[in-house]
Amino acid sequence: MIQNFQYLIQTPDGTSIPSFWAYRLYAALLEQLPVEFADAVHEQGFSAISQYIRFDHEKHQSIWVVSLLTDDAISYCAPILTNITHLSLHESTIIIKKIQQSDVLTADTIITQAEQLSSSQAVRIVFHNAASFKSNGIYQIFPTVPLILQNLLQRWNEFFPEMLLEDDDAIQMLTNNLRIRSYRLKSSTYRLKQSSIPGFCGEIIISSKLSPPMLELWKMLLIFSEYTGIGIKTALGMGGVSIFV
Known part of the structure; x- marks a missing residue:
């Protein structure tokens, strides 16, 4: 919850x-x-x-x-x-x-919210502060669709094990049919204790060519992201996002 x-x-x-x-x-x-x-x-x-x-x-x-x-x-x-x-x-x-x-939310609540969102094929994601990913031990300071999806799917499965998202075909369809259409980003660092973590902030627009069922799944992950954040170290203050559909 x-x-x-x-x-x-x-x-x-x-x-x-x-x-x-x-x-x-x-x-x-x-x-x-x-x-x-x-x-x-x-x-x-x-x-x-x-x-x-x-x-x-x-x-x-x-x-x-x-x-x-x-x-x-x-x-x-x-x-x-x-x-x-x-x-x-x-x-x-x-x-x-x-x-x-807010009231206490469940996976079913998030699914219901996703169903009520606009069926627009484009979404704007605003990164309010420094966000970053880490792959193979290297900070990734530009968002990509695979990095965003991997991060959100891992989090969903961690917090909602009763509703796992593990269908490889569905995940591949999401990856193949989403693309970053435009972006307004700048590099940003997040100061943490004695270190600075490289990242980015700003906004991106992701467009899709998803079928209605896959679009519902994508919207569900987007709503989820407003609570979990996107990227690394979201407990420490990074990766806060808002979604506009």
Whole structure:
């Protein structure tokens, strides 16, 4: 199951928060949780939490988006996230105001949402902050359809084992019938502790020539991506996306 929270965040003097502070907010949140759960989160291949900071340019506000991706994460974190008002970092105290809290979502909920989306064959994916992939030990700083699909399919199967997506023919049809039609991207790095991870941010438009059943599957993965993020280190603040169909 999945639950999503969104917050307006700022420092006491009203300063907006840079996206790379998402890692610090994540660390501060883990400090509020039982040690056994925090340790388990670190040990998982895919974290039970995905989170990032995006900047709303129209309102000049920093928004913290947190998604809980497992039953345990919801059980441990939701009570804290429901009532949280601030987090203390070394640099500053972050004032937190909740602006949205979703109902608990299931795989069936996501499928229903996908059915309600437009049947447009084109989708715009906005990468709000630095995103990256890693293949053969090398950071990939440009998105490709196979990298995006592989990442989302692995995550789906990790979090919804009761509804595995393992049909090789279906996956090949997705890969063959999706293409990046246009992009407005720039290179970006994500500062993490003592290192900087190379990546990209901006937006891409992916067009498709999918049959209706395959288009439903693609839309389902797209909706899922808004909660999980796309790429590596989404628990630490990378890869936050919004989907526009």
